[in-house]
Amino acid sequence: MPQFFIAIFIILLTVAAYLAMMKVYQRFPYPFFIPVLTTTILIIVLLMTFHISYNGYMIGGQWINSLLGPAVVALAYPLYKQRHVLLTYSFPIIGGVFVGLFSGMISGLLFARMFGIDRDLILSIIPKSITTPVAIQIATGIGGVPSMTVVFVMIAGFSGVLLGPMILKWVRIRSSLGRGIAFGSASHALGTSKAFEYGELAVSMSSVSMTLSAVLGSLFGPLVVWLFHI
Amino acid sequence: MKEQYLILKAVKIILQVAVLYAFFAVGEAVHLLFGLPVPGSIIGLLFMLICLIFNIIPVKIIENGANFLLSFLPLLFIPAMAGVINYPALFSGNGAILLLVVVMSTIVTMAAAGMASQLLEQRVNKRKEKKKCRNSLSRSL
Structure with a gap:
């Protein structure tokens, strides 16, 4: 029974922290104030100051986490609503996702090699632009360290969300389609949640590219490893 | 109510x-x-x-x-x-290099995916416009 109350308390705390950070973001809409980032930092600080382990936090956290599966399924709804646009632009979507997928895996690999990073870490970096559950499987398949991959996936998500608006301005991506595909291919579901700030078309583009990257990534990840003889 | x-x-x-x-x-x-x-x-x-x-x-x-x-x-x-x-190791020196690698690669991925799709989108739009022009032309003829 106390487990139950702890779980409820943690869930309420997390939701309250998120809503408060949301208010902060509305007041100060700077990229570094996005609620995911600020709430995560707040929670880490709380856990550290009160010496609570991550496992302890997950007594409640796992319930929030368990909604991620149905939330990914829910992305079918914006995809369905935009189905005609998706069909018309299937060529740029598939093209953009392919370019994103391969540039993501290959650039990660080359940069990592440049800095002389160990083989098993390079293998863990390769699937970093793909949504966590798929990235874990790809990493396992090609011989990487899954728990490190989770961290890299998060960094890819955060850096895309934080730097995305700037990058898109630099390379002059103005269309909702281009923005959505950029966010979905580089920063998976986290990028998709950022795409909500650019409208419904950007969201469906982002979720379709995230989905496509996941499906194609699980097929092409091993190919990239084989091609570069790691 | x-x-x-x-x-x-x-x-x-x-x-x-x-x-x-x-x-x-x-x-x-x-x-x-x-x-x-x-x-x-x-x-x-x-x-x-x-x-x-x-x-x-x-x-x-x-x-x-x-x-x-x-x-x-x-x-x-x-x-x-x-x-x-x-993963406290991530915040040490070696972690900074890993962070840098992932961030740089994410920038490349984002720019490449965005540019490629926008370029291809413009081609589709051009083709659509041409079709529209042709249709209106044939109608006016």
């Missing part, structure tokens, strides 16, 4: 989230059963999309639940994110 409406809406959202959860569970089962490399949530999404397109289930059944979950999407990541706490 208003309270009743709110309760009704909450029940509706809970039931619709349950439908979405059922699709996720089916996807997960298919993933395990056939040992597919694609995870259960993505399989569930594809099933859901197929069901919506072929009118096997009406959009109304999931509309509110989907909107609800998607409006809180960033919140759902927070517990997984907080897991970085278990």
Whole structure:
């Protein structure tokens, strides 16, 4: 029974922290104030100051986490609503996702090699632009360290969300389609949640590219490893 | 009256989230059963999309639940994110290099995917315009 109350308390705390950070973001809409980032930092600080382990936090956290599966399924709804646009632009979507997928895996690999990073870490970096559950499987398949991959996936998500608006301005991506595909291919579901700030078309583009990257990534990840003889 | 409406809406959202959860569970089962490399949530999404397109289930059944979950999407990541706490090594010197590699690669990925898709989109739009011109021309003739 106390487990139950702890779980409820943690869930309420997390939701309250998120809503408060949301208010902060509305007041100060700077990229570094996005609620995911600020709430995560707040929670880490709380856990550290009160010496609570991550496992302890997950007594409640796992319930929030368990909604991620149905939330990914829910992305079918914006995809369905935009189905005609998706069909018309299937060529740029598939093209953009392919370019994103391969540039993501290959650039990660080359940069990592440049800095002389160990083989098993390079293998863990390769699937970093793909949504966590798929990235874990790809990493396992090609011989990487899954728990490190989770961290890299998060960094890819955060850096895309934080730097995305700037990058898109630099390379002059103005269309909702281009923005959505950029966010979905580089920063998976986290990028998709950022795409909500650019409208419904950007969201469906982002979720379709995230989905496509996941499906194609699980097929092409091993190919990239084989091609570069790691 | 208003309270009743709110309760009704909450029940509706809970039931619709349950439908979405059922699709996720089916996807997960298919993933395990056939040992597919694609995870259960993505399989569930594809099933859901197929069901919506072929009118096997009406959009109304999931509309509110989907909107609800998607409006809180960033919140759902927070517990997984907080897991970085278990990797203090990431904040040391070696970690900084790894961070740099991933950030640089993400910048490249984003720019490449965005540029490629925008370029291809412009080509599709041009083709569409040409078609439109041709149609209006033939009509005026």
